[in-house]
Amino acid sequence: MRKTILITGASSGFGTAAARRFAQGGWQLILTGRRIDRLKLLQEELRATTTSILALDVRHREAVSEALGSLEPDVLLNNAGLALGLEPAWATDPQDWETMVDTNVKGVMYCTRAVLPGMVARNRGHVVNIGSTAGSWPYPGGNVYGATKAFVEQFSRNLRADLLGTRVRVSYLAPGMAQTEFSAVRFKGDAERAGLVYAGAAALQAEDIAEIVYFVTNLPGHVNVNALEVMSIDQSWGHLAVHRRNDAPTP
Ligand code: NDP
Ligand code: 8X3
Numbered sequence: 061m062r063k064t065i066l067i068t069g070a071s072s073g074f075g076t077a078a079a080r081r082f083a084q085g086g087w088q089l090i091l092t093g094r095r096i097d098r099l100k101l102l103q104e105e106l107r108a109t110t111t112s113i114l115a116l117d118v119r120h121r122e123a124v125s126e127a128l129g130s131l132e133p134d135v136l137l138n139n140a141g142l143a144l145g146l147e148p149a150w151a152t153d154p155q156d157w158e159t160m161v162d163t164n165v166k167g168v169m170y171c172t173r174a175v176l177p178g179m180v181a182r183n184r185g186h187v188v189n190i191g192s193t194a195g196s197w198p199y200p201g202g203n204v205y206g207a208t209k210a211f212v213e214q215f216s217r218n219l220r221a222d223l224l225g226t227r228v229r230v231s232y233l234a235p236g237m238a239q240t241e242f243s244a245v246r247f248k249g250d251a252e253r254a255g256l257v258y259a260g261a262a263a264l265q266a267e268d269i270a271e272i273v274y275f276v277t278n279l280p281g282h283v284n285v286n287a288l289e290v291m292s293i294d295q296s297w298g299h300l301a302v303h304r305r306n307d308a309p310t311p
Pocket of ligand 2: 193194235237238
C-alpha cells in the first residue's frame with residue numbers, strides 16, 4: 061500500500077523539496093502552508109502523484125486540530141518554521157519573538173497532537189521534526205529562534221519516551237545553513253542581505269535535507285533515528301567569544 065506523508069510548510073524550501081522527493085518515491089502527499097497559490101502550483105507539478113493541499117496556519121490550534129485530526133498520515137514532517145530578525149535580545153521586536161514561538165514551538169505541538177492519537181491507535185507512524193543547529197549552538201542574534209529549536213529537540217526526545225512500546229517513530233533533524241527563503245524571511249524581504257548569508261559558501265540545499273528525511277523515514281520500522289545534525293562542508297563552529305577589557309591582546 062502507498063504511504064502518505066503530511067508536510068507542513070510545503071510551499072517553500074525544505075517542504076517543497078521533500079514533497080518532490082517523496083512524490084518521486086511513490087508516496088501520497090498532503091501538503092500544507094499558508095500560501096495556497098504556491099501549493100496549487102506544486103500540486104499541478106506533481107499531478108502524477110496523489111496530492112492534497114490544505115491552507116493551514118500552524119499557529120491556530122483549533123484550525124490545526126480540525127484540518128489534521130482526521131488524517132491518517134504515515135509520516136508527519138513538522139517543517140513549517142521561521143526566524144525573524146538577527147538583533148540582540150534587547151533590540152528585537154517582541155512581536156517577532158511571539159511569532160517564532162507560536163510557529164516553531166506551538167505549531168509543532170499542535171500538529172503533533174493532532175495526528176499522534178491516530179498513529180498510536182494504528183500502532184504505526186513517524187513524526188519528523190525539523191530543528192536547527194541553532195537549537196544546540198548559540199550565536200549572537202539567535203536568541204529566541206535558537207531557543208525554539210532547542211524546544212523542538214527536547215520535545216522530540218520526550219515524545220520518544222512516551223512512545224516506547226509502540227511502533228511510532230520520532231526523529232529530530234538539525235540542519236545548519238541552507239539556501240532557501242529562510243534568510244529572506246528572517247530579513248523581512250531584504251534580498252541583498254539574505255544573499256550575503258550564502259555568498260561564497262556551499263550552503264546546504266533544500267534537496268539535501270529532503271534526501272535525509274526520505275532516508276530516515278524509509279529505514280526498516282525497527283530503526284529509529286533519534287537525532288541527526290547536518291551542516292555544509294563550509295560551515296563549522298567558531299571558538300567561544302571572549303570580551304577583553306582595556307585593549308588586552310588576544311592570545
Ligand atoms: P522557507 O522560508 O523556505 O520555508 C518555510 C516554510 O514554513 C514555508 O513553506 C512557509 O509557508 C512555512 N510557514 C512559516 N510560517 C508558517 C505558519 N505560521 N503556518 C504554516 N506554515 C508556515 O525556509 P526553510 O525551508 O529553510 O525552513 C523550513 C524549516 O527548516 C524551518 O522550520 C526552519 O526553521 C528550518 N531550518 C532552516 C534552515 C536554513 O538555513 N534554511 C536551517 C535549519 C533549520 P507559508 O509562508 O506559505 O505559510
Ligand atoms: C537556520 C540555521 O544558523 O541561520 O536554522 O540559524 S541558522
